[in-house]
Amino acid sequence: MFVDEVDIHIKAGDGGSGSLSFRREKFVPKGGPDGGNGGAGGSVFLVADPHRNTLVHFRFNPDYKAQRGGNGAGALRTGRGGRDMEIPVPVGTLVFKIDPETGEKQQAADLTIVGQRVLLAQGGRGGLGNAHFATATNRAPRKVQPGEPGQQFDLHLKLKLLADVGLVGYPNAGKSTLISVISAAKPKIAAYPFTTLTPNLGVVALSGDRDFVVADVPGLIEGAHEGHGLGHQFLRHIERTKVIIHMVDVSGASGRDPVEDLDTIRQELELYNPELLAKPHLVAANKIDAVDDPKRVTALEKRAKKLKLKFFQISAVAGTGVKELIEAAWPIIAKARELEAKALALGEDATGDLSAGLSTVALAKVEALAEAEVPADYNPALMPPLRSGTPKKR
Numbered sequence: 001m002f003v004d005e006v007d008i009h010i011k012a013g014d015g016g017s018g019s020l021s022f023r024r025e026k027f028v029p030k031g032g033p034d035g036g037n038g039g040a041g042g043s044v045f046l047v048a049d050p051h052r053n054t055l056v057h058f059r060f061n062p063d064y065k066a067q068r069g070g071n072g073a074g075a076l077r078t079g080r081g082g083r084d085m086e087i088p089v090p091v092g093t094l095v096f097k098i099d100p101e102t103g104e105k106q107q108a109a110d111l112t113i114v115g116q117r118v119l120l121a122q123g124g125r126g127g128l129g130n131a132h133f134a135t136a137t138n139r140a141p142r143k144v145q146p147g148e149p150g151q152q153f154d155l156h157l158k159l160k161l162l163a164d165v166g167l168v169g170y171p172n173a174g175k176s177t178l179i180s181v182i183s184a185a186k187p188k189i190a191a192y193p194f195t196t197l198t199p200n201l202g203v204v205a206l207s208g209d210r211d212f213v214v215a216d217v218p219g220l221i222e223g224a225h226e227g228h229g230l231g232h233q234f235l236r237h238i239e240r241t242k243v244i245i246h247m248v249d250v251s252g253a254s255g256r257d258p259v260e261d262l263d264t265i266r267q268e269l270e271l272y273n274p275e276l277l278a279k280p281h282l283v284a285a286n287k288i289d290a291v292d293d294p295k296r297v298t299a300l301e302k303r304a305k306k307l308k309l310k311f312f313q314i315s316a317v318a319g320t321g322v323k324e325l326i327e328a329a330w331p332i333i334a335k336a337r338e339l340e341a342k343a344l345a346l347g348e349d350a351t352g353d354l355s356a357g358l359s360t361v362a363l364a365k366v367e368a369l370a371e372a373e374v375p376a377d378y379n380p381a382l383m384p385p386l387r388s389g390t391p392k393k394r
């Protein structure tokens with residue numbers, strides 16, 4: 001199941017209470033206060049995990065709670081710190097905090113980099129034990145502090161896939177066939193529209209160490225931007241791509257005109273978000289092996305030229321022209337990655353739009369930079385070491 005929007009609740013651990021204790025030992029009269037401080041509660045982090053592709057695991061587990069801190073004890077023993085909780089989310093997850101009163105959502109994080117870890121709820125501080133309150137005039141204080149409560153939030157998670165290339169086109173144009181040929185992805189392929197119901201991702205490996213990620217989204221139709229067909233709910237998954245491959249069926253089997261197909265889908269993209277049209281587009285005339293009238297192909301080529309778009313004739317099924325198509329996508333991807341890496345190195349806003357669309361390869365390169373990027377209120381001294389693994393529902 002592909003789930004790309006969920007609400008969850010997170011709660012950091014409360015701090016443990018300070019202890020009220022006096023030293024009582026044989027032969028030590030009036031031993032004085034020795035109540036230790038409470039331990040800090042565990043914090044809640046979200047971590048971008050490359051092994052997750054959807055938010056489906058949150059559907060059935062919407063509540064997350066980090067461990068509370070232990071209470072302080074006599075003999076000046078501090079309570080143990082609560083264990084932090086790391087919640088894995090897919091790379092490309094946007095996090096919004098929901099205002100409990102107004103229900104308004106405010107963006108709190110955008111996890112675009114593999115391994116990126118964001119603190120979302122800070123654990124409560126432990127309370128002070130009575131030993132802390134001893135003064136020259138009050139040598140036997142009975143005062144202790146309770147632990148601070150851990151922060152808690154309702155979060156809205158929204159996935160915007162991170163892929164380098166987006167495949168768009170009418171249903172049945174052959175998008176899934178193409179991704180199955182150029183990558184190891186094995187989506188369902190069939191001779192009827194709307195075979196693909198949710199986006200598929202595939203990694204395309206070119207010669208050398210070049211690779212990129214392709215997203216195959218469900219077919220678009222006229223009115224998609226207003227929700228017709230499977231519509232706009234999946235269009236956001238191509239918002240962060242660097243190149244769009246627009247696939248048009250030129251075989252004549254659809255009964256539609258390829259030039260009109262091209263124009264209609266371009267209009268839908270523009271109506272959904274004009275930035276989609278501003279991205280580099282490659283036009284792939286597909287099913288070239290089954291063309292009944294070559295004029296359709298030349299007409300489409302002319303239209304693409306007029307729009308100053310590169311044009312390719314391919315047969316996704318037979319593999320004809322596919323290599324040329326993906327090789328043409330590569331320089332655009334490489335250039336975009338270079339610009340992003342430069343921007344990040346210059347210290348520009350790494351969580352903003354610049355990092356949007358970073359691929360796994362570019363991500364690895366900028367990872368080191370991102371490591372240094374720690375939330376402002378993060379104090380390592382207050383936190384026990386992080387443990388990885390799936391969070392346990394407590």
Ligand SMILES: Nc1nc2c(ncn2[C@@H]2O[C@H](COP(=O)(O)OP(=O)(O)OP(=O)(O)O)[C@@H](O)[C@H]2O)c(=O)[nH]1
Binds near residue numbers: 171173176178196251
């Ligand atoms: N002759 C021919 N048929 C093709 C080619 N590419 C795809 N097809 C066929 O076209 C039909 C649709 O292919 P899909 O890959 O499922 O199309 P899609 O664009 O993913 O369709 P949706 O998921 O419905 O949006 C299938 O029957 C494919 O076998 C091609 O190059 N030549």
Ligand SMILES: [Mg+2]
Binds near residue numbers: 175177195219
């Ligand atoms: Mg498909």
